[in-house]
Amino acid sequence: MPLKNIKHELKDLDNVSVTALRIISILDMLLKEPLSDSEINQKLQENIKDSRALSKDTICIYINTLRAIGCEILRPTKNNEYKYILKSNPFKLNFSQEEINSLIEVRKYISTLGNWKLAVEMDDLFCQLHKQMNQESKKLFTFLKKADLCREIDIKNFSQDIDLIEKYCNENQNIMILYNSPNSGEKEIVIKAEKLTLENGSFYIWGYSYDINETTYLRLDRIKAIKLINLKENNNKALNNKALEVKYKLAKNSTFLFVPSGYEIILEENDKEFFIQAQVSNKFKFIQGILSYGSSCTIISPESIKMEIIYKLKKMTEAYQDIYLT
Amino acid sequence: MTKKLKVSSTAYRILLLLLHLNEDRFNVSQLNEIFSKDAQVARYFSKDVILKYISTLRVAGYKITKPCLSNKYTYELEKSPVLSNFNERQLKVLAIMDSYIKSLHQIKLIEKYQSFLKKLQKIIPDEQVQLLNKELLNQNENPEADYFRHEHYAELIKKIESLKKDKCRVSIKYKLSEEAEEKQVIFELKNIKYDKNEVYISGYSPVIGQTQLIKLGQIIDAKQLPTQSQYNQILSPVIFKLKGNLAKVYRPYENEKVVYSGEKSYSITVTAYIEDQDILLNRLLKYGDSCEVLYPKNTRDSMVKIIGKTLNNYE
Numbered sequence: 001m002p003l004k005n006i007k008h009e010l011k012d013l014d015n016v017s018v019t020a021l022r023i024i025s026i027l028d029m030l031l032k033e034p035l036s037d038s039e040i041n042q043k044l045q046e047n048i049k050d051s052r053a054l055s056k057d058t059i060c061i062y063i064n065t066l067r068a069i070g071c072e073i074l075r076p077t078k079n080n081e082y083k084y085i086l087k088s089n090p091f092k093l094n095f096s097q098e099e100i101n102s103l104i105e106v107r108k109y110i111s112t113l114g115n116w117k118l119a120v121e122m123d124d125l126f127c128q129l130h131k132q133m134n135q136e137s138k139k140l141f142t143f144l145k146k147a148d149l150c151r152e153i154d155i156k157n158f159s160q161d162i163d164l165i166e167k168y169c170n171e172n173q174n175i176m177i178l179y180n181s182p183n184s185g186e187k188e189i190v191i192k193a194e195k196l197t198l199e200n201g202s203f204y205i206w207g208y209s210y211d212i213n214e215t216t217y218l219r220l221d222r223i224k225a226i227k228l229i230n231l232k233e234n235n236n237k238a239l240n241n242k243a244l245e246v247k248y249k250l251a252k253n254s255t256f257l258f259v260p261s262g263y264e265i266i267l268e269e270n271d272k273e274f275f276i277q278a279q280v281s282n283k284f285k286f287i288q289g290i291l292s293y294g295s296s297c298t299i300i301s302p303e304s305i306k307m308e309i310i311y312k313l314k315k316m317t318e319a320y321q322d323i324y325l326t
Numbered sequence: 327m328t329k330k331l332k333v334s335s336t337a338y339r340i341l342l343l344l345l346h347l348n349e350d351r352f353n354v355s356q357l358n359e360i361f362s363k364d365a366q367v368a369r370y371f372s373k374d375v376i377l378k379y380i381s382t383l384r385v386a387g388y389k390i391t392k393p394c395l396s397n398k399y400t401y402e403l404e405k406s407p408v409l410s411n412f413n414e415r416q417l418k419v420l421a422i423m424d425s426y427i428k429s430l431h432q433i434k435l436i437e438k439y440q441s442f443l444k445k446l447q448k449i450i451p452d453e454q455v456q457l458l459n460k461e462l463l464n465q466n467e468n469p470e471a472d473y474f475r476h477e478h479y480a481e482l483i484k485k486i487e488s489l490k491k492d493k494c495r496v497s498i499k500y501k502l503s504e505e506a507e508e509k510q511v512i513f514e515l516k517n518i519k520y521d522k523n524e525v526y527i528s529g530y531s532p533v534i535g536q537t538q539l540i541k542l543g544q545i546i547d548a549k550q551l552p553t554q555s556q557y558n559q560i561l562s563p564v565i566f567k568l569k570g571n572l573a574k575v576y577r578p579y580e581n582e583k584v585v586y587s588g589e590k591s592y593s594i595t596v597t598a599y600i601e602d603q604d605i606l607l608n609r610l611l612k613y614g615d616s617c618e619v620l621y622p623k624n625t626r627d628s629m630v631k632i633i634g635k636t637l638n639n640y641e
Contacts, residue, residue, distance in 0.1 A: 016382040020337040024344075024386045024407075031408060064331040068366065069341040091408040093449060094349035099442040102435050106423045109430065112521045113472070121419045125412075132410055132449055134349060151577050182575045201577070252503065259523050271505070292612040295635035306640065313637045315615035320630045 022048065023062045027071065027089075034083035036076060092134040100141050103129075104148045111152060116198035120162055123155045151201030157221040158203075165205055165226065168193040175207070178225040179218055186224060190231070191216060206282075215243075215281035243279040246286065246305050250274045251296040275300070287312065339367055340379045344388070344407060348448070351402035353393065406449040417454060420446070421461035428466075429473040430520060431483040479525050479542045483518060486527055486548060490515040495532070495551040500544040508546065511538075514555035516601070528601040530555075536562050539602035561599035564606055565621040569593040572616040595620070607632060 025047050029035055035043070037059050045051050054062075063073055063084055070090030076082040103126070110119050126145075130138060155162070168175050177189045191207030194215070198204075203220040210231070243263070250258055251273055258274055260266055268275040280286040283305075290297055290309060299306045339361065346352060346360050354373050361367045380401060384390055389404035391397055412420075420443065427439045447455050465471065476483070489496050499510050513529040519539065520526075526539040561581060568576055573594045578584055586595040600606045607629055610617050619629045 015378050016385045017336045017340060017378070019334045020340040020379075020382050021386055023334065023337045023341065024383075027341075027407065061332050061334055062337070065333040065337045065341065068331055068333045068338055069345060089408055090345055091348050091406055093406070093445055095442060095445065096438070098434070098438040099445070102427060102439040102442060103423070105430070105435055106426050106439070109426060109520050114522065118419070118422065121415060122423065125416050125419050128410075128412065128416060129446075132446075148580065150580055183571050288612045288614075291614060291636075292608045294608060294611055294632045295639060297636075298639040310637065310640050312614050313633055316633050317630070317637075319615065319618040320626065320633070 018048070019062075022051075022054075023065050026059075026062055027066055027086075030066075030071075030073065030084060030086035031089070034080065034085040036081070036083045040084070090134075093132050093137065094134050095137045095140070097140055097144070100137065100144055101148075103141075104144050107152070108148060111149075111198060111201055114198050116196050116203055117166075119152075119198050120155055120203075127156075149201070153202050153219070153221050155203075158223075160220070160223055160226050162196070162203075162220065165193070165220070166196055168226070168228070169195050169205065169207075174229050174231045176227050176229045177205075177218060177223055180222045180224055182222075189216070189218065190229065191218075196220075208281075214283065217282065217285070243281050244283065244302070244305075246278045246280050246302065247300040248276055248278070248290065249298050249300060250276060250293060280305075283308075333366075335366075339371075340382050342367065343376075343379050344383055344403070347383075347390065347401060347403040348406050351391070351397065351400040353398070353400045357401070403448065408449065409451050410449045412450060412454060412458075414457065417458045418461050418465075420458060421465040422471075424462055425465040425468070425471060425473045429476060430518075431476060431480040432487050432518060433484060434487065475523075476520070476525050482542055482545065482548075483525065486515065486518060486542075489548060489550055490518075492550060493555050495553045495555055496529075497549045497551055498527075498540060499546040499548075500540055501546060502544060511540070512551065513540075519601075532556070536603070537601045539605060561601065562603070563621070564598050564600050564603070564619065564625050565595060566598070566610060567593055567595050567618045567620055568613065568616055569618075570616050572613055603628065 022044055025044060026040055029040065029043050037056050040059055041053050044054065067073055072087040072089075074080060074085040074087060076084055107119070107122050107126070110122060126141075130141060133141060171193075173193050175191060175193050177191065178186060179189050180186050189209060190211065191205075191209050193205060193207045195206045196203065197206060197217070204217040205220060205223070206215060206217045208214075209216040247267070252258075252269075252271070258276075260276065263279045263281070265277050266274050267277050278286065287305070287308060290299065291312065299309055342360065342364060343357060346357070352360070354376050357376055358370045362370050380390060388407070391400070391402040391404065393399040393401060424439060424443065427435055430436075443458075447458070450458065465473075496513050496515060497510060498513050499508055501508050511531050512533050513527075513531055515527060515529045516537070517528045518525065519528055525542040527542065527545075528537060528539050530537045565585075570592065573587075573592050576584070576594060576596070578596065579598065581599040581601075583597045584594050585597050587593075598606060603625060607619075607625070610619065610629065611632065619626045
């Protein structure tokens with residue numbers, strides 16, 4: 001705040017507008033705290049030596065000048081101890097479309113890296129930046145965010161503290177989640193919390209579900225409530241051997257650049273193919289991944305997964321019977 | 327009719343000046359334009375009057391640059407009248423973002439982020455600016471960070487960025503794999519796209535009449551052609567139907583529109599303006615029998631072909 005330590009003497013103020021100086025001084029004071037007429041007068045005289053006391057009407061004109069420029073200042077009333085309160089000011093930053101675009105591009109990139117923590121921190125920073133933007137920049141920012149980050153779930157939609165959820169994951173706590181499922185409505189799900197992820201713009205909590213005997217993942221923005229629970233010892237035994245070992249081969253000349261994830265290892269490779277072993281904790285997600293590889297991928301074992309893939313592929317052909325028939 | 331507030335005209339003009347200098351830098355004639363366009367002022371002033379206004383702001387404690395050749399004879403406010411505190415973590419995130427932007431190797435993005443940071447520093451208290459500068463240095467020198475993923479493409483990205491700037495068609499030679507035959511495509515460049523492991527260029531191929539993506543790792547050579555780009559805004563539409571639970575929870579991707587929602591059995595129809603058919607089909611395959619490609623026929627045929635070939639893997 002520029003006027004903080006500046007004291008002026010009237011006789012030195014040549015070639016300046018003393019009225020403007022006083023009004024800027026009032027703005028500076030109101031940015032720090034609400035003030036009454038007499039407090040404004042007293043502080044003005046401290047800042048500008050030899051300055052005469054101002055009438056209430058003059059102060060009112062000064063306040064109106066600040067209002068005219070865009071400051072929102074509440075009237076002094078009994079309720080606010082007859083003080084002027086600065087609610088908002090127009091001194092915001094103006095960013096160009098390309099500057100805002102640079103922020104959006106890096107946020108988009110962080111999403112592709114799956115770095116959920118940094119994504120959350122960036123969204124928090126974006127909220128703070130949004131407050132500092134002028135109306136035009138705000139509009140531009142909202143528009144570009146909506147267009148280019150259309151799939152990103154806004155952290156404002158989380159009803160639960162993400163730091164606390166992270167803590168539960170780090171401690172592998174048993175938690176009961178009240179989940180708003182799009183299929184079955186609100187329901188309680190008990191999981192042993194494992195990790196948080198960011199995939200395709202959505203934040204998920206992963207954990208072992210005692211009900212379905214498999215690792216499951218739930219969208220954070222659908223979670224209504226979470227509470228810690230104590231489970232009996234025998235329930236915890238269900239956790240043994242939860243991952244299913246699957247072997248598959250993937251053609252090297254496919255459109256994919258295969259990089260093994262944490263649960264996959266390359267057993268063998270030749271000029272044409274990778275032979276991969278995966279520890280599958282969520283069958284649904286794994287099968288989705290295998291299907292997306294198309295004809296580049298073939299399941300080797302176990303037979304149950306192989307049959308499931310064949311069944312799904314046959315079901316898929318049903319929609320295209322017109323082509324098959326011709 | 328709203329009551330007109332009684333204000334100090336000179337002070338209003340000086341505050342108006344402060345308001346605009348907070349947003350950008352201006353020379354005397356630009357400031358005069360601002361005055362003339364403002365409903366309350368609506369007139370021009372002599373240079374001396376404007377200098378008096380600037381002088382008042384300086385006396386009030388605002389640092390305003392002196393106009394000179396290097397700043398194109400403009401006035402610029404160094405610090406905003408209203409400062410905002412950012413916490414330590416937020417300052418660190420700003421520095422991490424800077425390093426990630428640099429890791430994308432696009433000069434324009436890097437420059438624009440720098441100019442964003444410069445503007446932002448106007449509203450950050452000096453001690454926090456020092457902290458931010460320290461973090462920027464720390465992140466730039468952080469060898470453990472994930473900032474070097476695309477370093478091997480740095481030169482190619484810069485070349486493509488410069489080709490894109492010239493808005494000319496380019497000839498691209500590429501190979502799908504080391505053993506594969508060399509291919510050549512005439513391309514109207516659109517974007518550089520990144521994912522976790524790869525960098526792609528997207529563009530329109532006027533010869534095949536489709537947009538497509540090419541991995542930078544597959545490019546052998548890219549040359550500028552003398553023909554101007556004409557169609558680089560064209561994206562090919564693919565329409566597909568989703569049903570069941572997937573239709574209920576589906577969130578459209580960039581350049582996708584949900585055009586129809588079925589009422590009885592829950593289904594939606596999505597039009598995707600795609601840059602690469604293969605990438606879309608790989609995603610749609612993931613949806614299993616909850617998805618059916620409707621249009622165009624050649625994309626529908628491609629889907630059928632992929633499903634058939636995949637089934638053949640198990641015969």
